[in-house]
Amino acid sequence: MRTAVLRRILAAAGVLALVGGCKAQVVEGSSSNPSAKAPSSASASASASGSASGTSGGDAKPSGSASASASAPAQPGRTLWAPGAKGQEVRELQARLRQVAWLFDGPTGTYGASTTEAVKGFQGKRGLPRTGTTDTVTWQRLLKMTHEPNRDELYASGGQPAAKPDPRCMTGRALCISKTSRTLSWMVDGKRLMTTDVRFGSQYTPTREGVFHVDFKSRHHVSTIYHTPMPYAMFFSGGQAVHYSSDFAARGYAGASHGCVNVRDEAKIASLFAQVRTGDKVVVYW
Numbered sequence: 080m081r082t083a084v085l086r087r088i089l090a091a092a093g094v095l096a097l098v099g100g101c102k103a104q105v106v107e108g109s110s111s112n113p114s115a116k117a118p119s120s121a122s123a124s125a126s127a128s129g130s131a132s133g134t135s136g137g138d139a140k141p142s143g144s145a146s147a148s149a150s151a152p153a154q155p156g157r158t159l160w161a162p163g164a165k166g167q168e169v170r171e172l173q174a175r176l177r178q179v180a181w182l183f184d185g186p187t188g189t190y191g192a193s194t195t196e197a198v199k200g201f202q203g204k205r206g207l208p209r210t211g212t213t214d215t216v217t218w219q220r221l222l223k224m225t226h227e228p229n230r231d232e233l234y235a236s237g238g239q240p241a242a243k244p245d246p247r248c249m250t251g252r253a254l255c256i257s258k259t260s261r262t263l264s265w266m267v268d269g270k271r272l273m274t275t276d277v278r279f280g281s282q283y284t285p286t287r288e289g290v291f292h293v294d295f296k297s298r299h300h301v302s303t304i305y306h307t308p309m310p311y312a313m314f315f316s317g318g319q320a321v322h323y324s325s326d327f328a329a330r331g332y333a334g335a336s337h338g339c340v341n342v343r344d345e346a347k348i349a350s351l352f353a354q355v356r357t358g359d360k361v362v363v364y365w
Contacts, residue, residue, distance in 0.1 A: 156217070157214060157215050160190055161212040162191070162194075162211065166188060171233065173197075175225040176201065179221070179224055182197040185236020186232075186233055186234065196211070201221065235331065235332060237261070238276070241262040241274045242259050248360075252267050253359065254355065254359065254360070256321075256361065265355075273347060273351065277341060278343070281335035286319060289362075291315040291360075291362075292361060293355060294314045296357065297314070298311060300312040302337075308325070309339070310323040310348075311352040313352065316361075318338070321342065321351075323341075323349075324341035327342070340363070
């Protein structure tokens with residue numbers, strides 16, 4: 080009888096020991112203080128999440144801070160060009176903005192209001208500070224999205240420097256017209272007195288090249304073929320003439336003539352018309 084009772088007491092003690100061992104494993108790494116409590120399931124879940132992400136308890140940052148850091152806008156870099164800047168680099172900036180359809184005006188080389196708005200739009204679309212000035216960060220992003228502009232892109236709306244005069248322009252009075260630079264220079268005895276942008280005929284109605292002479296002038300001329308105005312016309316090869324074109328003034332190089340040499344600066348063509356004489360030389364060259 081005593082033996083059976085003793086066995087029951089020993090069995091009960093063993094169960095208590097096993098239960099105590101399970102508790103010790105659950106609180107692995109905890110304080111030896113017997114009053115310490117096991118972490119709640121929420122704490123355990125957070126701890127597991129932190130371990131899974133590869134961060135230790137001491138390095139872990141609140142999720143709110145990480146989110147704020149990820150959404151914070153990039154800081155602008157060093158300013159390269161700002162409103163009011165001028166030059167060839169600004170012209171390239173404008174040409175590249177046209178490539179990604181943020182600027183529709185042709186490059187002018189002057190950092191004006193339209194360029195500022197285009198830069199702001201480009202920056203905002205890419206999460207950059209909308210300063211309107213071109214900094215190193217904005218410029219590098221634009222470079223990655225565009226190609227180096229060619230001559231036609233850089234001077235889509237004109238303003239290109241005149242080409243070197245053809246040797247045939249260096250004597251006497253000559254309208255020196257370069258298809259390469261798309262410019263007309265008024266030259267007298269080898270001196271360039273005036274330069275203006277010009278536009279030529281299309282591949283179907285090309286402007287003829289060579290040495291010609293002004294046959295006649297017509298201030299208020301209207302084409303007998305196309306019935307369109309040709310103010311300040313100076314004819315040099317059949318029906319081809321140098322004249323003012325309102326279409327060129329409005330559309331730029333998006334269009335073409337029917338073979339004539341179009342001028343879009345009315346003040347310059349008016350001055351030229353007053354100076355040029357019948358018989359003056361006209362040289363059209365590449």
